[in-house]
Amino acid sequence: xxxxxxxxxxxxxxxxxxxxxxxxxxxxxxxxxxxxxxxxxxxxxxxxxxxxxxxxxxxxxxxxxxxxxxxxxxxxxxxxxxxxxxxxxxxxxxxxxxxxxxxxxxxxxxxxxxxxxxxxxxxxxxxxxxxxxxxxxxxxxxxxxxxxxxxxxxxxxxxxxxxxxxxxxxxxxxxxxxxxxxxxxxxxxxxxxxxxxxxxxxxxxxxxxxxxxxxxxxxxxxxxxxxxxxxxxxxxxxxxxxxxxxxxxxxxxxxxxxxxxxxxxxxxxxxxxxxxxxxxxxxxxxxxxxxxxxxxxxxxxxxxxxxxxxxxxxxxxxxxxxxxxxxxxxxxxxxxxxx
Amino acid sequence: xxxxxxxxxxxxxxxxxxxxxxxxxxxxxxxxxxxxxxxxxxxxxxxxxxxxxxxxxxxxxxxxxxxxxxxxxxxxxxxxxxxxxxxxxxxxxxxxxxxxxxxxxxxxxxxxxxxxxxxxxxxxxxxxxxxxxxxxxxxxxxxxxxxxxxxxxxxxxxxxxxxxxxxxxxxxxxxxxxxxxxxxxxxxxxxxxxxxxxxxxxxxxxxxxxxxxxxxxxxxxxxxxxxxxxxxxxxxxxxxxxxxxxxxxxxxxxxxxxxxxxxxxxxxxxxxxxxxxxxxxxxxxxxxxxxxxxxxxxxxxxxxxxxxxxxxxxxxxxxxxxxxxxxxxxxxxxxxxxx
DNA sequence: TTGAAAGCGCTAACAT
DNA sequence: ATGTTAGCGCTTTCAA
Numbered sequence: 001x002x003x004x005x006x007x008x009x010x011x012x013x014x015x016x017x018x019x020x021x022x023x024x025x026x027x028x029x030x031x032x033x034x035x036x037x038x039x040x041x042x043x044x045x046x047x048x049x050x051x052x053x054x055x056x057x058x059x060x061x062x063x064x065x066x067x068x069x070x071x072x073x074x075x076x077x078x079x080x081x082x083x084x085x086x087x088x089x090x091x092x093x094x095x096x097x098x099x100x101x102x103x104x105x106x107x108x109x110x111x112x113x114x115x116x117x118x119x120x121x122x123x124x125x126x127x128x129x130x131x132x133x134x135x136x137x138x139x140x141x142x143x144x145x146x147x148x149x150x151x152x153x154x155x156x157x158x159x160x161x162x163x164x165x166x167x168x169x170x171x172x173x174x175x176x177x178x179x180x181x182x183x184x185x186x187x188x189x190x191x192x193x194x195x196x197x198x199x200x201x202x203x204x205x206x207x208x209x210x211x212x213x214x215x216x217x218x219x220x221x222x223x224x225x226x227x228x229x230x231x232x233x234x235x236x237x238x239x240x241x242x243x244x245x246x247x248x249x250x251x252x253x254x255x256x257x258x259x260x261x262x263x264x265x266x267x268x269x270x271x272x273x274x275x276x277x278x279x280x281x282x283x284x285x286x287x288x289x290x291x292x293x294x295x296x297x298x299x300x301x302x303x304x305x306x307x308x309x310x311x312x313x314x315x316x317x318x319x320x321x322x323x324x325x326x327x328x329x330x331x332x333x334x335x336x337x338x339x
Numbered sequence: 340x341x342x343x344x345x346x347x348x349x350x351x352x353x354x355x356x357x358x359x360x361x362x363x364x365x366x367x368x369x370x371x372x373x374x375x376x377x378x379x380x381x382x383x384x385x386x387x388x389x390x391x392x393x394x395x396x397x398x399x400x401x402x403x404x405x406x407x408x409x410x411x412x413x414x415x416x417x418x419x420x421x422x423x424x425x426x427x428x429x430x431x432x433x434x435x436x437x438x439x440x441x442x443x444x445x446x447x448x449x450x451x452x453x454x455x456x457x458x459x460x461x462x463x464x465x466x467x468x469x470x471x472x473x474x475x476x477x478x479x480x481x482x483x484x485x486x487x488x489x490x491x492x493x494x495x496x497x498x499x500x501x502x503x504x505x506x507x508x509x510x511x512x513x514x515x516x517x518x519x520x521x522x523x524x525x526x527x528x529x530x531x532x533x534x535x536x537x538x539x540x541x542x543x544x545x546x547x548x549x550x551x552x553x554x555x556x557x558x559x560x561x562x563x564x565x566x567x568x569x570x571x572x573x574x575x576x577x578x579x580x581x582x583x584x585x586x587x588x589x590x591x592x593x594x595x596x597x598x599x600x601x602x603x604x605x606x607x608x609x610x611x612x613x614x615x616x617x618x619x620x621x622x623x624x625x626x627x628x629x630x631x632x633x634x635x636x637x638x639x640x641x642x643x644x645x646x647x648x649x650x651x652x653x654x655x656x657x658x659x660x661x662x663x664x665x666x667x668x669x670x671x672x673x674x675x676x677x678x
Numbered sequence: 679t680t681g682a683a684a685g686c687g688c689t690a691a692c693a694t
Numbered sequence: 695a696t697g698t699t700a701g702c703g704c705t706t707t708c709a710a
Contacts, residue, residue, distance in 0.1 A: 001451075001453075001476070003686090003687055003688085004687065004688065004689095005687080005688095013696080013697085014696065014697045014698080015687090015688080015689090015697090015698095016689080016690085016696070016697060016698080017695085017696060017697075019688070019689055019690085020689095020695095020696090022688090022689095023689080026695095027695055027696080028695070028696085029695060029696090032695080032696080046448065046451040046452050047452060047687080047688075048393070048452060048453050048686085048687050048688075049398075049452040049453055049454040050389055050392035050393040050396075050398060050453055050454075050686080050687080050688095051393050051686070051687030051688040051689090051702090052687080052688060052689085053389035053392070053393075053688095053702095054387070054389040054390050054392075054393050054686090054687080054688075054702050054703065054704090055687080055688045055689050055690090055701085055702055056688085056689075056702090057389075057702075059388075059389060061432070068418065069408075069414055069417055069418045069421065070411070070414045070415050070417075070418040072409070072411070072414075075408055075409045075411075075414035076409050078408055078409075078433065079407065079408045079409040079435065082408065082433050082434075082435050083435065083437075086435070086442075091432045091434075091449075091454070092432065092433050093400070093430045093431065093432055093433075094417065094421050094431050094432075094433050095421075095430075096418065096421050096422065096425070098422075103425075109385065110430075112340075112383075112385040113385050113386060113387060113388040114340075114387050114388055114389055115388040115389075115430070137340070220614060220617070220618060246614065249615070249618045250618075252618075253618050256620075275559060275585065275615075276588070276614075276615045276618065276619075278559070279559060279588045279589075279591075279592050279615065279619060280615075280618060280619055280620075281595070281620065342702090342703055342704085343703065343704065343705095344703080344704095352680080352681085353680065353681045353682075354681085354682095354703090354704080354705090355680070355681055355682080355705080355706080356679090356680060356681075358704070358705055358706085359679095359680090359705095361704090361705095362705080365679095366679050366680080367679075367680085368679065368680090371679085371680080386703080386704075387702085387703050387704070389702085389703080389704095390686090390702070390703030390704040390705090391703080391704060391705085392686095392704095393685095393686050393687065393688090393702090393703080393704075394685085394686055394703080394704045394705050394706085395686085395704085395705075396686075
């Protein structure tokens with residue numbers, strides 16, 4: 001492996017001049033420049049990135065903290081983040097926290113060791129006070145999360161509006177008994193979503209009963225179980241917001257097995273607009289998230305913070321979700337008939 | 340940010356001793372060791388990874404080259420790879436080639452710049468001769484690909500057996516007109532899969548007609564189109580291997596819309612065992628890949644090669660796929676009836 | 679058991 | 695326009 005020294009020697013010049021050519025600095029005559037380039041070419045020279053990192057005090061690497069990468073939403077997010085990072089000359093290190101506080105902290109340590117120039121967090125496990133202390137070492141940007149007290153940039157969906165929109169849609173379809181699912185992950189966003197949901201119901205004069213809230217539901221199998229549980233309620237809901245397309249799929253699958261007619265017997269709203277929502281029968285009404293926009297924004301922001309060396313700043317970048325109206329919440333036959 | 344120098348000064352010792360404590364070297368008295376640890380604690384000292392990389396000539400980072408991370412198979416693979424890397428004290432850099440030769444080369448350059456200690460390739464775009472030249476700079480391991488001439492470790496599925504098994508299954512179900520889909524990506528593995536498929540047919544005295552080979556088919560939408568195309572064939576196949584669960588889903592969705600009864604009118608085999616295969620109607624017979632085993636093996640192997648500094652070695656680590664038998668290839672009523 | 683000193687490969691003052 | 699030199703933070707001979 002040849003070094004800048006080798007190039008300099010071969011070109012009959014100093015390391016400085018070679019470095020200048022390497023970094024496109026002015027004040028290098030075209031003649032010497034060509035000499036250097038030829039030498040580089042000849043030796044197959046490539047600058048050593050560890051040396052550069054040490055000298056420049058920056059690694060050109062960004063860490064992305066994520067609970068579990070195989071979740072479709074997160075893998076989509078990473079896909080865009082990686083493309084955006086690559087376009088800006090950065091590499092992306094993937095850090096799966098697996099919902100562990102300890103793992104999250106160990107990955108945040110990459111900031112202290114200077115292995116990364118910045119961190120994008122897509123979920124939060126530790127108390128904010130703990131995470132806050134890492135801000136002395138580099139910028140952190142939240143993407144897909146909100147922490148009110150955090151003095152950092154946040155890129156997020158307005159979950160209050162999201163929850164409100166979902167409930168409103170089901171109310172408009174004539175539903176009064178509406179169930180709500182969440183995945184058990186507690187965050188300000190999740191709280192806001194439920195608040196928005198309850199607010200819409202309240203405006204329609206409906207009091208949300210907590211027995212209609214199913215917690216810790218996130219997989220297809222969870223959806224199947226939920227359906228069984230729902231069947232056993234005295235008053236079975238006529239609609240359900242599942243919080244996840246996978247859960248929606250599970251419910252639908254089990255409901256069909258039980259001979260229910262969808263959406264007449266049960267209206268269903270998913271979340272994330274996964275591909276399968278357009279494949280299963282009935283096609284699932286779901287929530288579309290602006291994944292690309294959020295990822296791009298998060299990358300733009302972390303880039304800016306890295307370069308301004310500004311680690312603390314209270315910035316909110318709010319995005320809105322949309323509802324994809326599909327068959328699983330079509331007007332119900334029986335309602336139409338009796339109205 | 341405090342350095343090893345600061346720690347040494349505060350502890351009243353030399354940098355050498357601090358470094359020894361840091362790296363668990365012998366010949367440090369417990370007394371001094373405690374002193375150093377206290378000083379580290381007090382300063383919140385963390386070693387700078389760029390300095391370590393430069394000095395040790397290794398980065399503790401591995402690059403994973405992947406076409407597109409949001410593909411379920413690849414995101415599963417990455418999930419396991421990341422966990423395995425983390426367990427061994429390595430970070431993972433994600434590199435999406437997006438099927439571009441140029442991008443692939445630029446990511447392989449991470450090996451030259453010493454930004455990574457090794458590369459795991461899950462797909463190959465450039466000719467082997469080009470990739471081979473990077474072996475002078477570090478180890479490369481193939482995971483999910485085979486290149487016969489490549490002098491490096493390869494972790495892969497025996498695609499010949501895979502294709503053979505699929506065809507055999509459909510033949511046993513009484514099918515004679517069987518269609519075959521591929522995603523247009525050309526590799527030795529894909530070639531082998533088709534060969535195995537054709538071999539099984541040949542053994543049953545069936546000549547595979549190339550008009551039953553649909554190329555460049557990989558998405559749900561492609562599946563929908565394929566169904567339309569198939570309908571228009573003089574002799575419509577009674578079974579189809581789709582090469583992808585997404586394609587299978589598309590075909591099923593469109594076939595049902597057209598009023599076909601599945602699997603009676605058309606038997607379908609998917610690939611990858613994605614979650615949706617158990618959700619859609621009928622549940623899809625598909626191929627299960629040992630993703631975890633392959634990922635773990637790939638990580639073990641690259642780790643070994645990094646530490647042995649052995650960049651060339653002809654090693655094949657072969658795995659087998661399994662068939663998940665489900666409703667989409669159940670015995671056909673009409674066949675049973677007429678038999 | 680501990681320390682002094684050299685050096686990994688690069689960049690940027692500073693000098694010329 | 696080009697070169698000299700110091701130093702980023704760490705580890706490792708080598709010497710004591």
